[in-house]
Every structure is written in C-alpha cells, then in structure tokens.
Amino acid sequence: MNSQHRASHAFAFGSLLLLLSLAACSKNSSPTDPYGGGGGGGGTTSGSQFNLGPFALGQSATHTFATAGTFPYHCIVHANMGMRGTVQVDAGGADSMLVQIAAGGFSFTPTTAHVKPGAVVRWVNASNLTNHTVTSDQ
Ligand SMILES: [Cu+2]
Numbered sequence: 001m002n003s004q005h006r007a008s009h010a011f012a013f014g015s016l017l018l019l020l021s022l023a024a025c026s027k028n029s030s031p032t033d034p035y036g037g038g039g040g041g042g043g044t045t046s047g048s049q050f051n052l053g054p055f056a057l058g059q060s061a062t063h064t065f066a067t068a069g070t071f072p073y074h075c076i077v078h079a080n081m082g083m084r085g086t087v088q089v090d091a092g093g094a095d096s097m098l099v100q101i102a103a104g105g106f107s108f109t110p111t112t113a114h115v116k117p118g119a120v121v122r123w124v125n126a127s128n129l130t131n132h133t134v135t136s137d138q
Pocket residue numbers: 075076077078083102106131132133
C-alpha cells in the first residue's frame with residue numbers, strides 16, 4: 001500500500017515535469033540568430049531566409065513558408081557531416097509538417113518536407129545535443 005502510494009506520487013511529479021517542459025517549449029518557440037552573424041564551424045552559414053536554434057533538449061521552433069519553391073537548409077554545426085534537409089513548397093504538399101532534428105544520427109527526418117504555400121513547418125530537437133540549428137542555405 002505504502003509503495004503504491006509513493007509510485008502514484010512519482011507518476012504525478014513526472015507528469016508535472018512534462019507539462020512544465022512543454023510550457024517552456026511553447027514559450028521559446030522562435031529562437032533566432034544563434035551566432036549573431038559570427039558564423040559557425042561548418043563552413044556554411046547564410047540563413048537569410050530562416051535561421052532557427054540552437055535548440056534546447058526537446059525544444060521546437062517553426063517557420064511559415066508563404067511562397068512556392070525549394071528551400072534547402074542545414075545545421076550550421078553539422079553541415080559537414082551531411083546534416084541537411086529541404087523544404088519543398090508547392091500546391092501538392094501537406095498543410096503542415098513536423099521534422100525531427102537528429103532523431104537518428106546527424107539528419108533531419110523527413111529529409112524533404114513537402115508542404116503547400118502558407119504551411120507551417122515545425123522542427124523539434126529529437127537528440128541529446130543542444131547545438132543543432134535549422135539554417136537556410138540562402
Ligand atoms: Cu546539428
């Protein structure tokens with residue numbers, strides 16, 4: 001009885017932590033300009049179209065793609081390890097998309113997010129690192 005009581009308290013505490021971390025995420029959902037224009041180590045910067053991160057553990061951020069086109073992007077820190085993705089925007093795409101950051105290795109999942117004009121793409125840090133960025137190539 002006593003151990004059951006403790007277990008239920010632990011569960012409630014875990015749920016509270018989850019709620020708090022979710023609240024923290026939405027509060028900081030638009031980190032920008034991670035390096036203040038100073039550049040990163042990957043040799044690839046730019047980010048004049050969008051530049052999100054770095055992302056805390058589990059943190060997410062969004063960008064709205066108003067117009068059709070192809071928008072390649074990269075992680076500044078890991079571009080030289082192939083950490084690159086593309087957002088393809090045309091009428092055949094989805095209303096919105098969730099892209100996982102480094103869910104398995106240095107990659108974006110899906111590699112190509114196919115959305116329609118006006119769609120919101122959300123990137124979420126699925127790794128245990130806090131230095132990833134989502135930075136447009138141009
Ligand atoms: Cu990265």
